[in-house]
Amino acid sequence: MTRTLLTMLALAGLAACGGGGDRKDLATADSLSRDLQLAPVDTSADLNDQPVPDTAATPAPAPAPAPKPAPPKRTPQPAAPAPAAAPAPAPTPAPAAAPTLAAGTSITAATDADITSKTNKPGDEVTATIGADIKDASGRVVIPKGSKVVLRVTAIKPSDSKSDTTGTLTLDAVGVDVNGDERPIVATISGVKTHLQGRGTDATDAAKVAGGAAAGAIVGRVLGGGSKGTIIGGIIGGAVGTQRAIETKDRDVVLPQGTAITIKLDQTLAMSSTGS
16 A cells, blocks of 8 residues: 555656656656565565466367256146945845645545546546645645645445445545645545445346346245246245345445545645745
8 A cells, every 4th residue: 555655656746847758757657666566576485387278279168958857746646436346245035945734734625526436446546626725833825725635546446245335445645736836745534435336237237136036946846846836936036136136236435526535744745935
């Protein structure tokens, strides 16, 4: 700061003395001012001369490329709702228990046709119609009205003498038919009332009468010894033959159509659900 002030005072003095002094004096004063402004230099210090870098030969590095803008953040879409679970299938209902009738159940039915020793034989099957619904213990109908009981003839024989007042007829209940669904049964039949029906006189009966008449004629001839005894004997013998024919004449056992019979189950009877 002091040096600057001295320089200015020197310049002002020169200007005042010389008026329009020459340029040489001004140059000298200006040089002096410059020398005064130079900082003192330590000449004893080592010089550190280094070449000036050639900035013109070395190209400036290319500017770094601008960073790419970061991609916009995607707004996460809300997750699609999980599909609703399919409803569980309804449980399959347990099949209904087959309707059953306990052992000891009684069934009443009426025969659909005559059963007679004149036309039927062992092994024949006939039917009887059930007249009322047959229900189980809970009141459910197991065998509806109108169903059929299947009967099998196991033995049948006409009355072969006057002393035989019943003949022979044995039936066995073998099945129950409900709308075409036949189920076997084990049962006992009771309450069967048969009657005997006489047959008309046939060739066998006539032979019996003729045999009696011949025997009577022979006896009459022996006893009477003449033609009159033969006639009487023949009359008596014929009467005896006719009586023998009546006494030995076959009479058919008959179970008329519509006869009510009672069937008692000996074993439990199970029907199908569709048949009940």
